[in-house]
Amino acid sequence: MKFRHLGRSGLKISEIVYGNWLTHGSQVENDTATACVRAALDAGITSFDTADVYANTVAEQVLGDALRGQRRESLEIFTKVYWPTGPKGPNDTGLSRKHIMESINGSLKRLGTDYVDLYQAHRYDHDTPLEETMQAFADVVRQGKALYIGVSEWTADQIRAGHALARDLGVQLISSQPQYSMLWRVIEGEVVPTCAELGVSQIVWSPVAQGVLTGKYAPGQPLPEGSRATDDKGGANMIKRFMDDAVLERVQRLRPIADDLGLSMAQLAVAWVLQNDNVAGAIIGASRPEQVAENVAASGVTLDAGVLAAIDDVLGDAVQSDPGLTAKNAPAGRVV
Known part of the structure; x- marks a missing residue:
């Protein structure tokens, strides 16, 4: 396992990060979830x-x-913190001081820890003054409940404004958590250059595009039983943007590239995002322990310029790169 600094901080994280969105407490039983976490630990995550x-x-x-x-x-x-939780009352969502302070206490209790290393704004809250949000985050850090702060799916302008307020308040905003993969490159035009300037790193989610880049979805073929695309608890909705036969056909053409490198399709996808110098970590999920071991093998893999160019040629116009999609896909107002 390789490790990278998160932003300009002294904190190092494993470049493969284990995430439990859409799996723990939802898609897989708790015993299996625990086995996946243990597999992650055994692999050096x-x-x-x-x-x-x-x-x-x-x-x-x-x-x-x-x-x-x-x-x-x-x-x-x-x-x-951001999305609705609990009974989903009017203050059970967003980035108000009330919701942040109550949410960090709940998270620490559930996680069984006195502090988290990184506390992140899960989306931008247009209904709360940014000054209020950043002051609350700064107080969470000063109380010792979080060591650093970050954001998720914020635009470049939002990151710049939040970073400036955090600096003025004497706390470190060191990370951005966006979606990023071979197929979804919307952060490359604005978010990555802004973050590189400010000393903020990316911790990217969905590096295998919800499983599409594993190659298991073949164009014109039935969906694999039990796959993300058949999950009615949220997975199918998230993956649908990639479930187009033209996209799936191009993904299948990546297989010879992976084979030539001695990599699985998933390993190639995870290794690809880690070639970006502004990416500190790639979040992987798992519904089986063996998936963890496969993805961890992408750590330390170097893809040369020829391989990267070949990937670009294969995917062509299947790639989404419009930086405006970050704002378009974010909630315009607080979700209740």
Whole structure:
């Protein structure tokens, strides 16, 4: 396992991060989830990402239970706040001071820890003044409940504004957590250059495009039983943007490239995002322990310029790169 600094901070994280969105407390049983976490630890992963909204707080509890007994100082635990949780009342969502302060306490209790290494704004809250949000995050850090702060799916302008306020408040905003893969490159035009300038790193989610880049979805063929595309708890909705026969056909043409490198399709996809110098970590999920071992093998893989060019040629116009899609896919107002 290789490790990278998160932003300009002194914190290092494993470049493969284990995440439990859409799995723990939802798609897989708790025993299997625990086995996946143990497989991640055995493979050298030290960084774990979750959020209070995953399975409506249950995923944090499952992760906390799975990590119980591990040396806390040897782990980097990340969680997030914004989306509705609990009974979903008017203050059970967003980035108000009230919701942030109550949410961090709930997350720490469920995770079974006194602090998280990284506390992230899961989306931008247009209904709360940014000054209020950043002051609340700064207070969470000063209370010792989080060591660093980050954001997820914020635009370049939002990151710049949040970073400036955090600096003025004396706390470190060091990370951005966007979707990023061979097929979804919308952060490359604006978010990555802005973050590189500010000393903020990316911790990217969905590096295998919800499983599409594994090659298991063949154009014109029935969906594999039990796959993400058949999951009616949220997975099918997230993957649908890639479930186009023209896209799937191009993905299948990546297989010879992976074979020539001695990599699986999933390993090629994870290795690809890690070639970006602004990416500190790639979040992987798993519904089986063996998936963890496969994805971890992407750590340390170098793809030369010829391979990267070949990938671009194969995918062509199947790639989404419009930077405006970050804002377009974000909520325009607080979700209740």
